[in-house]
Amino acid sequence: MKSWRWPLLAGLLFALVDTILVPFLLRTSIDSGLGVPLLLTFASVWAGNALVWWLVITRPGRPVFARLVWAAVLGTLLSMLIVYTLTMVFMPPVAMPDGLLGVGYRLTAIYGFTIGRFLLIGWLLAVLNGALGLLLIRFERRSLPADASAPPPRRRGVVLGTIGAIGVVLLSLVVWVWVTPVPSGQIQVENQPIEAYAAASTAVQALQAADDAARVNPLCRSKFLTHGEKTAKTIVLLHGYSSCPQQQAGLAQLFYDRGYNVLVPRLPHHGLADRMTPDLEKLTAEELVQFGNHVVDIAQGLGDQVTVAGFSAGGTLASWLAQTRPDIDSAVMMAPLFGSATLPTFLVQPLANLMHIMPNQFTWWDPVLRDTPVPPLHAYPRYSTRGAGEILRLALLTRNLAGNVPPAAKQLLVITNPADDSVSNPAIDEVVGNWRQHEGVNLRTYAFPVDWKLIHDFIDPTQEKQQVERVYPVLMEQIAGAGG
Numbered sequence: 001m002k003s004w005r006w007p008l009l010a011g012l013l014f015a016l017v018d019t020i021l022v023p024f025l026l027r028t029s030i031d032s033g034l035g036v037p038l039l040l041t042f043a044s045v046w047a048g049n050a051l052v053w054w055l056v057i058t059r060p061g062r063p064v065f066a067r068l069v070w071a072a073v074l075g076t077l078l079s080m081l082i083v084y085t086l087t088m089v090f091m092p093p094v095a096m097p098d099g100l101l102g103v104g105y106r107l108t109a110i111y112g113f114t115i116g117r118f119l120l121i122g123w124l125l126a127v128l129n130g131a132l133g134l135l136l137i138r139f140e141r142r143s144l145p146a147d148a149s150a151p152p153p154r155r156r157g158v159v160l161g162t163i164g165a166i167g168v169v170l171l172s173l174v175v176w177v178w179v180t181p182v183p184s185g186q187i188q189v190e191n192q193p194i195e196a197y198a199a200a201s202t203a204v205q206a207l208q209a210a211d212d213a214a215r216v217n218p219l220c221r222s223k224f225l226t227h228g229e230k231t232a233k234t235i236v237l238l239h240g241y242s243s244c245p246q247q248q249a250g251l252a253q254l255f256y257d258r259g260y261n262v263l264v265p266r267l268p269h270h271g272l273a274d275r276m277t278p279d280l281e282k283l284t285a286e287e288l289v290q291f292g293n294h295v296v297d298i299a300q301g302l303g304d305q306v307t308v309a310g311f312s313a314g315g316t317l318a319s320w321l322a323q324t325r326p327d328i329d330s331a332v333m334m335a336p337l338f339g340s341a342t343l344p345t346f347l348v349q350p351l352a353n354l355m356h357i358m359p360n361q362f363t364w365w366d367p368v369l370r371d372t373p374v375p376p377l378h379a380y381p382r383y384s385t386r387g388a389g390e391i392l393r394l395a396l397l398t399r400n401l402a403g404n405v406p407p408a409a410k411q412l413l414v415i416t417n418p419a420d421d422s423v424s425n426p427a428i429d430e431v432v433g434n435w436r437q438h439e440g441v442n443l444r445t446y447a448f449p450v451d452w453k454l455i456h457d458f459i460d461p462t463q464e465k466q467q468v469e470r471v472y473p474v475l476m477e478q479i480a481g482a483g484g
Helices: 002-026 038-058 065-090 099-142 153-179 197-213 245-257 285-299 313-324 345-357 385-404 425-436 468-479
Strands: 223-225 231-238 261-264 303-311 330-334 362-364 382-384 412-416 443-447
Touching (some): 099 345, 153 345, 223 245, 231 245, 231 285, 245 261, 285 313, 313 385, 382 385, 385 425
Parallel strands (some): 231 261, 231 303, 303 330, 330 412
Antiparallel strands (some): 223 261
8 A cells, every 4th residue: 555655645636736726727627518527527537647657657666757757648648538438438428329339439539538638738737747746756756765776777768768759749739739720711702792682582582492402490491581672771690509590580570670671591501400410510611601791792682781690609600791791781799609618718729720620529518408309499409519610710710800900890799698608708808809909990899787697598589598588678779779
């Protein structure tokens, strides 16, 4: 038992740093967003690091500093592997098939989460554990007899060479994930505004025909509330990720009653009748931009004054359109997705890079209910990590462009929810700050009262804990009442 004293102490100290101190300081951890109980994470980190410390530092006979990097990296990786293995076996947040195929999916998810989270935050934990390990090795060496044997020079050289090779590979991956800008791709498209109402109406019918061909849920067909002619004002409402136009149906009716022509288009790969469709993994930032530009082109023929209002991922797209389309009179971003509420803003870019290169995973919105048919039934019960990464990529491209070029839209309105547990308000504030640094920008912000404790999706009336009876009047006042 005496030989386990130092490994157990090392594991305990590393667990305190990795699961309590770092999450407190950085607002993130190795299990962010997975719903893993803290006690399970703490025990896994303790056990993983203690075992590695014993194997690499204590058991060989004399603790040496040359093995410390190896111990810190291996301990962190093993700890994360234990956490994600237990998670995927007992409480998987990722959609899994049954049988042997499900085993393969679980193994892929386990190793995917381990590698991805190590490149995102695990490397920092390894650095901190290594620094703490320096002190531990000093004390452990003092507790040993003076004649304790040192490792043979030849073996030491092999160990150092192995450590160096692994370190170079891991460091290269970490630097790539953290430093490389998100790829811009062919993100710009040519605008082709439609001026005549008849042509715009025909274009809307083409959208709806495409919906029918894609076998969408009837509730999720692109919605067009028209007064039969071009009106003074028109509004395009963009729904959120994994939802569909039905999310905006109640709000659309209110704008229609105010005299607007209203277009609620279906985002690409959304709203299909098969709620378990894998189509979301095909979503790209380029596709979103092309789609967004097309519906703004159509809106030019539906009203003299064009408003584009998007929620969550739809708000991300609305932000890009606000940045690039001068023919938008008012752009409204409602709880736009520029980062996750579970991660600090400095992790958004490396996370987007990881999601862009890592294999796609489908993750349950609710790991307990999974695909249980509960409202809203028009929304998917799971989301694609690859698709979410593409939305983050568009968010980062918008943020970067906003830092260099003033927005093109004539008026901007950003609406936030202080109680939001899904999107990052600090990340939204960064984009707002980028816009405000430019002179002459007409930008307003509004935050719902924090004591309302609104859920993230404050738009869809079928959501549990919804408060649309007081949210909708506020939205109408902020958007329509201010000339939107």
